[in-house]
Amino acid sequence: MAELFLYIAIGLCFGSFLNVAILRIPKNESVSLPSSHCPICKHSLKWYHNIPLLSWIALRGKCAFCHSPISYQYPLIEMFTMLLFVVSFYRQESLTQGLIVATLFALLLALSLIDLRYKAVPDLLSLPALFLSFLTHEPLLALQNGLLFMGAFALLRMVISSVLKKEAMGEADIIIAGIIGALLGIKLGCAAIYLGAILALVGFIMVRKKGYELPFIPFLSLGLFVTWVFDTQILKLLEIMYE
Numbered sequence: 001m002a003e004l005f006l007y008i009a010i011g012l013c014f015g016s017f018l019n020v021a022i023l024r025i026p027k028n029e030s031v032s033l034p035s036s037h038c039p040i041c042k043h044s045l046k047w048y049h050n051i052p053l054l055s056w057i058a059l060r061g062k063c064a065f066c067h068s069p070i071s072y073q074y075p076l077i078e079m080f081t082m083l084l085f086v087v088s089f090y091r092q093e094s095l096t097q098g099l100i101v102a103t104l105f106a107l108l109l110a111l112s113l114i115d116l117r118y119k120a121v122p123d124l125l126s127l128p129a130l131f132l133s134f135l136t137h138e139p140l141l142a143l144q145n146g147l148l149f150m151g152a153f154a155l156l157r158m159v160i161s162s163v164l165k166k167e168a169m170g171e172a173d174i175i176i177a178g179i180i181g182a183l184l185g186i187k188l189g190c191a192a193i194y195l196g197a198i199l200a201l202v203g204f205i206m207v208r209k210k211g212y213e214l215p216f217i218p219f220l221s222l223g224l225f226v227t228w229v230f231d232t233q234i235l236k237l238l239e240i241m242y243e
């Protein structure tokens with residue numbers, strides 16, 4: 001039980017860090033300086049205003065100084081990150097593996113939000129995520145599968161780009177493919193990318209605006225997360241399908 005609380009606390013704190021990272025990294029601002037401040041009145045926050053989730057609830061979503069409303073994004077991301085940590089806690093056998101995977105998923109959450117908003121993904125977040133994925137399971141096997149998926153995706157990107165005669169997918173998508181291969185292995189990794197592509201297609205049909213370039217990372221990440229959570233069920237399904 002104490003371990004679960006540890007996960008919850010780390011999840012909330014990491015979510016709080018990601019809030020800052022999502023706002024500052026795409027603008028090339030430092031993550032540590034200046035200290036957190038209200039975006040409206042620029043007043044520096046006191047340490048107790050930085051307690052994840054609780055301070056937002058205590059302040060009822062308003063700045064302590066100028067009382068302007070604080071975006072829902074902050075408590076939502078903190079809560080979501082915490083949930084990713086809780087799910088990882090229950091899905092993993094060892095504490096360290098759970099923390100590695102949870103941190104990896106939390107980074108993918110931040111990358112997805114940045115991709116949705118800016119259509120560009122900072123290496124500062126994607127490369128640590130790739131590195132973490134190589135530490136899952138047996139590191140050597142994870143590295144091998146990760147590199148295999150990155151190579152396959154790079155090749156796929158070249159082919160699609162030459163057929164469409166324009167740049168298809170981003171370089172960051174190749175990194176995400178590497179993470180998928182490392183974390184899931186070949187069979188489940190293919191299932192995750194297939195699922196991600198279907199989800200992206202649904203998203204594409206739903207927004208369907210001319211000239212709108214659908215970001216791929218949120219869908220790939222979602223495909224990865226769903227496949228990771230339901231790995232046994234998906235493996236069973238694959239067995240039935242290919243019997």
Ligand SMILES: [Zn+2]
Pocket residue numbers: 038039040041042043063064065066067068
């Ligand atoms: Zn303020």
